[in-house]
Amino acid sequence: MKIAVTATAADFDAPMDLRFGRAACFLVVDTETMSWSVVENTQNLNAAQGAGIQAGKTIVETGCTAIITGNCGPKAFRILTGAGIKIVTGAKGSARQAVEQYKAGELQESSEANVEGHWI
């Protein structure tokens, strides 16, 4: 199974990034082999508006079935859930630890956006 996690650097052992739309980068992880690859989020860091939407689009295009992150706004939430992607929150530590927590069933799937949207 392929899942994504927001990370503060392009490294599986880097701390998780609690931001979704403005996350430093996304790591796409194969949960069986724990092999990972990086998906950049650079454009979004500078976008004036719609970072969450664009990040949502990026994640949908990776073909992941779940995303582990901290805070997800309503627009990104709409896109992710619309594509059937689970939004998983409550993880702590590094990106690797977050994925391990997910595999161990320690994390919650969120059923609604947990932060206000940014407008402009």
Next chain:
Amino acid sequence: MIITVASGKGGTGKTTVATNLAVAVGKGTTLLDCDVEEPNVHLFLEPKNLRKTPITTMIPVVDQDACIQCGACSELCHFSAITLVADELYLFPNMCHSCGGCVMVCPAGALTEGSRELGELEIGQWNDIELISGRLRVGEAMSPPLIERVKEAAEGRELVIVDAPPGTSCPVIAAMNGTHYVLLVTEPTPFGLNDLKLAVEAVRVLGMPFGIVINRADAGDDRVVRYAEEEGIEILMSIPYSRKVAEYYARGRLLVEAMPEMAEAFGGLVEKIRAAVERGTR
């Protein structure tokens, strides 16, 4: 002549200055409340004969059956207001800037122009003064188009006073844009000066003539006065801080009606601004 009354932050007495200025001039004045997120001029000047008109803005409407998922609209929109994600088209109307580009670019004719309500335009009268204000719908974020509409409603008037939103962001620029003079209201405190500097920077970028009104002038120190001297900015008026002023303010009363010296000072303020606009001072 259009005068904008602005301030780097809320609570400096911006609306007090705008309303008293309008009343001091009286007949023939139009007062615009462009603080559309929190209009409050009506608390000081209760409007008569109020007429309300809904204000809408254009948004695209999609015919999902006609859409061929080509992504042209999504690529064009800078605001992610229309986004194609894995063959699913998402619309986020409150992020749309109404440019109409997506409708034009759609090769399948799947997009048409719809509309969405931004808020209301309210036009009323207080004695000899015309009051025009905008009120943004709760939860709405796109205030600049509504502010534009409020200003359009006052086109051709002789003397227009604009009560701008607080701060220095997009809505404030929208309110200042196209006016002749900006009056920056501040307080003589460290925070007041800090916000004033930000406001001055914004006005200078727009290249408009401006001056300062110091509110609660004797409740702080001389830092704003020194700053104005260094920068060569005219201080047009100082409103003293007294219990009397505070009481009038708290009761929503007008300073110009309660204190004759204030009526005179505000009357003089308009003349100073007129002179500055004619000189074209920066």
